[in-house]
Every structure is written in C-alpha cells, then in structure tokens.
Amino acid sequence: MHIITDPKQLQNEIKALKRQGKDIAFVPTMGNLHNGHLQLVRQAKQKTSIVVVSIFVNPMQFDNQNDLKTYPKTLENDCQLLEKENVTIVFTPEADTIYPNGLTAQTYVEVPELSERLEGALRPGHFRGVTTIVNKLFNLVQPDYACFGKKDFQQLAIIKQMVTDLAMPIEIIPVDIEREANGLALSSRNGKLSSSERAKAPLLSKVMNKIAQSLPSKEIAHTELITAASKELNENGFTVDAIDIVDCNTLQPIDSNSKRIVILMAAFLGRTRLIDNQVINLQ
Structure with missing residues (x-):
C-alpha cells in the first residue's frame, strides 16, 4: 500500500496505472474509519484490484468551525485497516495543498436545486463544499468507479447528478448502510x-x-x-x-x-x- 500526500505525486501514480490499462476504483473518506467505510472498499475491490482511498477532512463543507476542529483524526489506525483490505493507494493531503489559495479564492462546483433543499437548507454551503472536493478528487484520481454510502442519501443523489450533468465517465456505486446489531447506523x-x-x-x-x-x-x-x-x-x-x-x-x-x-x-x-x-x- 502506497501512502501519498502530494497531489502531483498522486497524479503521476495514476498516469502510470492508466498507461498499464488498469481500471481504478475510488473511495473518498474523511477518515476515522469504521466497518461502513471498509464495506465501501470491499465493494470497490469487486470492480477492480486497484483501489484508491482518500482521507481528507474537507474544511469547505463545514459550516461549524468547532466541528471541523474536533473531527476525530485517526490516520495511523485508518491506514492499518486499509492495508489489511489490500488498498493500492491512500491519499492523505493537507488542506493547503488542496486549497493553495484558500477557500474564498477556490473555484467551486455546485449542483442546483438538489443542494438547496432539506439538508442543504439546514446547512447552507455544505453541499457546495462536498461537490467541489469530490470533483477535485475525481480529477486527481481519474476513477472508473467510485463508491459512496447510502447513509448520506442526499449527498449520494447530488454526486450522481453532478456526474451525469458534467458527463464524467465514472460509475457511481451506492453501498448499503452498515448497522450495528441494535439497528444503529454506523457513523x-x-x-x-x-x-x-x-x-x-x-x-x-x-x-x-x-x-x-x-x-x-x-x-x-x-x-x-x-x-x-x-x-x-x-x-x-x-x-x-x-x-x-x-x-x-x-x-x-x-x-x-x-x-x-x-x-x-x-x-x-x-x-x-x-x-x-x-x-x-x-x-
């Protein structure tokens, strides 16, 4: 398993894999992994042997800065779990490499209508942050497949709409909610x-x-x-x-x-x- 922090290095690795004719499956995460995340990885492995997982706590999607500061970071344990799943690449960039000019100067991607209701109305700007980072990660990873959990139902719908609207050659794979024995959705x-x-x-x-x-x-x-x-x-x-x-x-x-x-x-x-x-x- 190769751990990469630099976006340019990731792009070079992806280019090498593409030259070999390899299909790539991608699982974007914010880390602090649990079995729900690992199910995404396992679904990705069913599509291709080359799986890229990103671990990035995206500041653009947080409307509450305290939530951003306190979001649990368990990178060492996350990487151990992913190595057991035979993940090919783990991409763990810093915020200043993803947003080198800061958040206010960052070009963004936004899906209208779907992003503005329900959760979007409660958390203005949240889904703009999600679609912007996912779009950027898609450009870096160039996946053929991308796995997203069904627990974030509106997010999944928005990502699917973005992929359709922007004609991205990516198959979005929805993955069922993982639950504890008592019914609680893993999170x-x-x-x-x-x-x-x-x-x-x-x-x-x-x-x-x-x-x-x-x-x-x-x-x-x-x-x-x-x-x-x-x-x-x-x-x-x-x-x-x-x-x-x-x-x-x-x-x-x-x-x-x-x-x-x-x-x-x-x-x-x-x-x-x-x-x-x-x-x-x-x-």
Missing part, C-alpha cells in the same frame, strides 16, 4: 456518544421503521407520522433536527407520481447529530 460520529447516549441511539432507526410500516397506508397523513415520530424522539432525549418524507428521485414532496420514497431522519443526541434513512417502494 464516525457515534464515537462522540456517551455510554448513556449510545444506549438511546438505536431509537432513531426504530422510530424510522415505525414510519416505514405506516407509510404504505394512504389513510395516515405523512405530517401526522412525522409529528408522532418527533414527539417520541424528543421525549426520549433526542432533539429532532428534521424528519422528511420525499420522492427518491427529486427530493421533493411526494405526489401521485412517486414510485420510490425515502424517509430522512436527523436528530441530535446530546451534541452529536445522527442521521439515517430508509427507502420504500410504493405499490
């Missing part, structure tokens, strides 16, 4: 939970499952389901940030043409913001 943020908060955390997915079981029934209004879910979570130590039920393709409110819908959950448990989602096929 780097879970490590910030206290022991008592961790005991409560699985309620988020349980409440989401309750909504999912009721949704096929047209007799129950979606607003009523959301109100009941918010009440249950808030009464059990959570602070609900948002619960939305939208069309999978448009992320707009459900209408008579909706065939697949998604429940999007976001709630604070203490200072930790947890997210989850569930897709439902309508008959």
Whole structure:
C-alpha cells in the first residue's frame, strides 16, 4: 500500500496505472474509519484490484468551525485497516495543498436545486463544499468507479447528478448502510456518544421503521407520522433536527407520481447529530 500526500505525486501514480490499462476504483473518506467505510472498499475491490482511498477532512463543507476542529483524526489506525483490505493507494493531503489559495479564492462546483433543499437548507454551503472536493478528487484520481454510502442519501443523489450533468465517465456505486446489531447506523460520529447516549441511539432507526410500516397506508397523513415520530424522539432525549418524507428521485414532496420514497431522519443526541434513512417502494 502506497501512502501519498502530494497531489502531483498522486497524479503521476495514476498516469502510470492508466498507461498499464488498469481500471481504478475510488473511495473518498474523511477518515476515522469504521466497518461502513471498509464495506465501501470491499465493494470497490469487486470492480477492480486497484483501489484508491482518500482521507481528507474537507474544511469547505463545514459550516461549524468547532466541528471541523474536533473531527476525530485517526490516520495511523485508518491506514492499518486499509492495508489489511489490500488498498493500492491512500491519499492523505493537507488542506493547503488542496486549497493553495484558500477557500474564498477556490473555484467551486455546485449542483442546483438538489443542494438547496432539506439538508442543504439546514446547512447552507455544505453541499457546495462536498461537490467541489469530490470533483477535485475525481480529477486527481481519474476513477472508473467510485463508491459512496447510502447513509448520506442526499449527498449520494447530488454526486450522481453532478456526474451525469458534467458527463464524467465514472460509475457511481451506492453501498448499503452498515448497522450495528441494535439497528444503529454506523457513523464516525457515534464515537462522540456517551455510554448513556449510545444506549438511546438505536431509537432513531426504530422510530424510522415505525414510519416505514405506516407509510404504505394512504389513510395516515405523512405530517401526522412525522409529528408522532418527533414527539417520541424528543421525549426520549433526542432533539429532532428534521424528519422528511420525499420522492427518491427529486427530493421533493411526494405526489401521485412517486414510485420510490425515502424517509430522512436527523436528530441530535446530546451534541452529536445522527442521521439515517430508509427507502420504500410504493405499490
């Protein structure tokens, strides 16, 4: 496994692999890896033997500078995990090599509409930061395949739209959410939970499952389901940030043409913001 910090060196390595006719699969991460990340790597390995993983905590996508400063950095352990997975290259740049002129002078890439609603409305500029860094990493790595987790549902939809709109020759591979036995979606943020908060955390997915079981029934209004879910979570130590039920393709409110819908959950448990989602096929 080759650990690279310099973007130009990475480009030279990629050029050499391309000259050999190798396909490349890419997994972008911000580090602090868990089994969900490793599942992305394993999916990538099913496509090609050449897998590049980036570890970069992207300052452009943080609207809260304290979150950026406190984001856990576990590079040594991350690299050990990736070596066991036979990753080819780990790219771990510093921010000043990715944004040499600073964030304010950086050209950005933004997907309109999809980036402006739901999570985008709660965190203005967040998805601009995501699509800008992913676009830049795509240019550096030149992947044939890129794996993204389904847990960040809106992010995945936005990345897929960007790839389509900009005619990027990259196959985006969505990877299922990895969960603990109690249903809690794996996340780097879970490590910030206290022991008592961790005991409560699985309620988020349980409440989401309750909504999912009721949704096929047209007799129950979606607003009523959301109100009941918010009440249950808030009464059990959570602070609900948002619960939305939208069309999978448009992320707009459900209408008579909706065939697949998604429940999007976001709630604070203490200072930790947890997210989850569930897709439902309508008959």
